[in-house]
Amino acid sequence: MSGSVLALTLAGAWVGVGLGVGALLARQGQPLATAATALVVWPALLPLLAPPDEAASRPAGGPFAERIRGAFAALRAALVDPALSAAADAATLDPIEAALTRADARIAAVDRLLEDPAVAADPASARLHQARAHSAHEVEEVLRKLVTVRVQLGLVALAGDTEPVRCHLGELAARARALEELAC
Amino acid sequence: MNALTLTTQVLRDPDSVAATADRNDLARLAPPLLALTIGGAAMLGVAAGASSGPLQSLFAATKLPLLFLAPPLVALPLVHAFADVCGVAVPWSRLGVATLAGLARSGLLAAAAAPLLWLPLSLDTEYHLGVLAFVATFGVVALPALSTISRAVPLGGQQRFMAVVGSLLVLGLLTAQTGWVLRPFVARPRAEVTFLRPVESDIFSALGANTRSAAGDYRSDWQPSGSGVFRERSE
Numbered sequence: 001m002s003g004s005v006l007a008l009t010l011a012g013a014w015v016g017v018g019l020g021v022g023a024l025l026a027r028q029g030q031p032l033a034t035a036a037t038a039l040v041v042w043p044a045l046l047p048l049l050a051p052p053d054e055a056a057s058r059p060a061g062g063p064f065a066e067r068i069r070g071a072f073a074a075l076r077a078a079l080v081d082p083a084l085s086a087a088a089d090a091a092t093l094d095p096i097e098a099a100l101t102r103a104d105a106r107i108a109a110v111d112r113l114l115e116d117p118a119v120a121a122d123p124a125s126a127r128l129h130q131a132r133a134h135s136a137h138e139v140e141e142v143l144r145k146l147v148t149v150r151v152q153l154g155l156v157a158l159a160g161d162t163e164p165v166r167c168h169l170g171e172l173a174a175r176a177r178a179l180e181e182l183a184c
Numbered sequence: 185m186n187a188l189t190l191t192t193q194v195l196r197d198p199d200s201v202a203a204t205a206d207r208n209d210l211a212r213l214a215p216p217l218l219a220l221t222i223g224g225a226a227m228l229g230v231a232a233g234a235s236s237g238p239l240q241s242l243f244a245a246t247k248l249p250l251l252f253l254a255p256p257l258v259a260l261p262l263v264h265a266f267a268d269v270c271g272v273a274v275p276w277s278r279l280g281v282a283t284l285a286g287l288a289r290s291g292l293l294a295a296a297a298a299p300l301l302w303l304p305l306s307l308d309t310e311y312h313l314g315v316l317a318f319v320a321t322f323g324v325v326a327l328p329a330l331s332t333i334s335r336a337v338p339l340g341g342q343q344r345f346m347a348v349v350g351s352l353l354v355l356g357l358l359t360a361q362t363g364w365v366l367r368p369f370v371a372r373p374r375a376e377v378t379f380l381r382p383v384e385s386d387i388f389s390a391l392g393a394n395t396r397s398a399a400g401d402y403r404s405d406w407q408p409s410g411s412g413v414f415r416e417r418s419e
Contacts, residue, residue, distance in 0.1 A: 007365075007380075025211075033215035040253060041218055043260045044280035048207055 018042040024049055062108030064100070064139050071146045072097045075153075084153050087162045088169055096142070096169075099176035103139050107132060135179070142175050190216055191292065198289045198332045202282035210277045217284040224291025225249040228325070229369065231302035232318050235309075236371035243379050247366045252290060252326070255358035256283050256333065263351040267337050270347035274337050286332030293325040305370065312398035314370045319391070322363070330355055360387040 022038035025048055038045045072093055079090045110132045113119050119128075149168045156162055190213070193201055201213065226245040233244030260283060267274045301321045305314050333355070334348045363369075364387035371377055 030211050031215075034211045037214045037218050041214065041257055041284065043257045044283050045210065045214060047276035047280060048211055050207075050276075 014042075015039060021045060021049065062104035062106075063111065063136070064104045064107070064143070067143055068097065068100050068104060068139075071143055075146060075150060078150055078153050081157075083157045087153055087156045087165045092169055092173070096172050096176045099179050100139060100142055103135060103179045107135055107139070110135075138175065138179055142172055142179075145172055145175075187216055191220065194220065194285055194288045195292055198282075198285040198328070199335050201285040202278055202332070202336050205278050205281035207277050210280050213281060214284055217281075217288040220288035221252055221284070221291035222249040224288075224293070224295035225252040227298045228294035228301065228321070231298035231305070232369040233371065234302055235305040235314065236373075236377060240368075240371045240377045243377070244369045247379075248294075248369065251322075251359070251363050251366055252287055252294075252329075255355055255362050256287060256329065259351070259355050259358055262354055263333065263337075266350045266354075267344075267347045270343035270350075272337055272344050272347055279333075279336050282336030283329075283333055286329035289332060290325050290327075290329040293328060294322075297321050297325050310398070311370070311373055312394050315394055316398055318370050319363075326359060363387065364390060 018039040021042040022035040025038055025045065026032065026035040028048070030048060034045070034048075075093060076090050078084055079088060079093075110128060114125065114128065114132075119125055145168060149165060149172070152165045152168060156165055190201075194217070205213070225248045229245035229248035230241045232248070233240035233242070260279065264274060264276065264279055301317060304317055309317070330352055334352055337344060337348055337351070365380075365383055367381055368378070
């Protein structure tokens with residue numbers, strides 16, 4: 001086999017594998033630009049073919065993780081009920097839950113820092129304690145209001161007035177955004 | 185992240201692009217990083233071939249991105265395996281983004297270095313000096329990519345040093361020989377412009393012969409000497 005035939009065969013094999021990887025990425029729902037990139041740099045994109053590691057992609061659970069999951073699961077379960085589904089779109093809960101989960105992860109990170117005796121003993125840590133307490137209070141407030149939303153959903157079932165529920169959810173979304181801004 | 189922000193970050197701190205990269209970052213960043221690499225390398229290729237006319241510029245601009253991309257991508261599984269064997273766990277996503285970020289940085293540096301290479305080549309510099317100038321320029325712009333890839337290997341592990349040195353050695357050798365296979369980038373004066381020359385000898389023999397010629401030593405052995413499987417063909 002001559003050198004040029006060998007080179008062409010290798011180049012063809014490279015592009016062929018790239019085509020295969022690109023097609024698999026496109027089928028996974030990756031953007032077309034990413035799938036096209038695989039044509040050339042497929043070895044670097046092989047990790048995208050592996051199934052996503054849900055545990056790794058989710059922020060580490062913090063002290064409020066269980067309560068957040070429970071509160072939103074209960075609210076979504078209520079909104080599935082035909083008598084209550086008109087009160088609010090379940091999709092509006094997603095950004096609120098995501099913001100709360102991120103805030104919870106940040107609190108968990110601070111807790112891990114404060115476990116270090118050297119950090120805890122530093123005089124500046126008092127400010128960190130204060131900021132942590134403030135964030136935790138805000139998360140508590142949002143969780144409390146989620147219960148209020150469920151109470152109001154009950155009123156929707158009886159009186160049919162969906163406006164208070166929408167107002168409360170709007171307020172919760174604003175609080176969730178404020179939590180993000182606090183972190184910035 | 186828009187293209188300008190990404191370009192700035194790749195130039196200033198490519199490690200930060202890869203430091204926290206996950207699979208989503210890899211999918212998002214791969215297309216723009218590849219575009220930066222190809223664009224920058226092609227500009228250096230245009231400058232390298234300019235002294236021999238537009239056709240040589242086109243050929244060099246096509247081949248130089250291949251020279252940037254092929255060695256690190258071929259060696260990527262090996263780098264991962266080296267790290268694994270030496271007790272250092274490098275996530276694939278991080279290694280992938282680090283490789284692409286390092287290549288993009290080298291691509292941008294190549295674009296910046298293109299006028300510096302073009303200037304001596306356009307002043308009728310002697311051919312062998314031109315080749316050495318090209319090799320030196322390529323070496324200078326390629327080093328940051330190797331450095332970024334090596335820094336993607338996390339600290340710790342029993343033999344991180346061995347993993348990094350082994351990876352860099354393989355990457356360096358692969359890059360040098362790939363460059364030799366893809367030559368010419370700077371065409372010989374009065375020679376017919378070709379996309380590829382026949383494979384003969386290897387990069388180290390060629391660099392030795394080229395250095396002797398640049399110093400004015402044109403004895404009968406100035407050409408690269410064939411060895412191994414190339415001995416019969418080149419002699």
